[in-house]
Amino acid sequence: MADIWQSAMDHAVAIARKAGEVVREALRDDRKVMTKSSSVDLVTQTDQRVEQLIIQSVKEKFPTHKFIGEESVAAGEACDLTDSPTWIIDPIDGTTNFVHSFPFVAVSIGFSVNNQTEFGVVYSCLEDKMFTARRGKGAFCNGEPLQVSDQEDIKQSIIATEFGSNRDPEAVDKIFSSLRNILCIPVHGVRSAGTAAINMCLVASGCVEAYYEIGIHVWDVAAGSLIVSEAGGVLMDVEGGEVDLMSRRIVAANSRTIAERIVKEIESFSLPRDDAPTKH
Ligand SMILES: O=P([O-])([O-])O[C@@H]1[C@@H](O)[C@H](O)[C@@H](O)[C@H](O)[C@@H]1O
Ligand SMILES: [Mg+2]
Numbered sequence: 001m002a003d004i005w006q007s008a009m010d011h012a013v014a015i016a017r018k019a020g021e022v023v024r025e026a027l028r029d030d031r032k033v034m035t036k037s038s039s040v041d042l043v044t045q046t047d048q049r050v051e052q053l054i055i056q057s058v059k060e061k062f063p064t065h066k067f068i069g070e071e072s073v074a075a076g077e078a079c080d081l082t083d084s085p086t087w088i089i090d091p092i093d094g095t096t097n098f099v100h101s102f103p104f105v106a107v108s109i110g111f112s113v114n115n116q117t118e119f120g121v122v123y124s125c126l127e128d129k130m131f132t133a134r135r136g137k138g139a140f141c142n143g144e145p146l147q148v149s150d151q152e153d154i155k156q157s158i159i160a161t162e163f164g165s166n167r168d169p170e171a172v173d174k175i176f177s178s179l180r181n182i183l184c185i186p187v188h189g190v191r192s193a194g195t196a197a198i199n200m201c202l203v204a205s206g207c208v209e210a211y212y213e214i215g216i217h218v219w220d221v222a223a224g225s226l227i228v229s230e231a232g233g234v235l236m237d238v239e240g241g242e243v244d245l246m247s248r249r250i251v252a253a254n255s256r257t258i259a260e261r262i263v264k265e266i267e268s269f270s271l272p273r274d275d276a277p278t279k280h
């Protein structure tokens with residue numbers, strides 16, 4: 001039976017690759033850096049240009065589809081996920097890396113229908129790695145199948161996390177307390193790619209056993225979540241319940257065993273949900 005979303009996924013792959021060319025080109029120029037929620041929450045004109053490139057191209061082919069775009073939300077658009085076909089876009093995941101020419105920068109495009117992610121595309125622009133997943137049909141990198149690590153011993157594992165852009169001392173204390181707890185299990189190591197989407201693709205590729213973070217947004221993880229699941233991985237909330245992509249918290253792991261072991265060490269805290277009503 002024909003897959004009604006195949007043409008949309010094909011478009012996502014094509015536009016992600018084109019966006020990656022824009023990102024690589026922009027790395028050759030000076031980047032005008034602006035800030036959003038704080039002095040360390042960076043955005044550039046390239047983030048904004050790439051998001052508009054993706055959205056305009058989709059509107060031409062799929063005029064009834066909806067969007068959740070990081071920079072559109074930053075400009076005041078709603079972050080509401082409905083049953084409608086919705087493109088969940090992070091035009092540059094790893095903007096701080098992009099500003100500093102640190103070589104892990106991704107374009108992330110998730111696609112949701114009836115509140116279920118149907119496909120995810122993460123293009124690692126400088127590695128030229130196209131990570132894709134279609135619900136129920138596996139996860140791939142440049143067409144090669146992905147499989148999570150089979151490591152079940154946390155003490156033989158590498159764990160990825162990020163420190164985000166939250167500099168509130170109480171939050172930072174919990175972030176570092178969780179990091180200390182996990183490091184002292186002990187694990188083999190902790191890594192930060194600087195982008196949630198690439199961290200999740202590293203889980204899907206079997207390079208790290210788990211990634212966790214409190215502070216992410218739905219656009220950071222929508223595509224990566226399906227790529228992890230379709231590679232045989234597990235998603236969980238940082239307190240062990242079902243993952244909620246709007247909750248700003250996630251654990252993505254190769255197995256429930258590793259996920260539950262990580263959860264035990266995390267000092268969790270809550271943040272306003274992505275879909276919380278915006279205060280006017
Ligand atoms: O802003 P951006 O580069 O698209 O996304 C980034 C995320 O990928 C990362 O996990 C988080 O720690 C950063 O604070 C930032 O949110
Ligand atoms: Mg992001």
Ligand SMILES: [Mg+2]
Pocket residue numbers: 047070090091092093094095
């Ligand atoms: Mg971004």
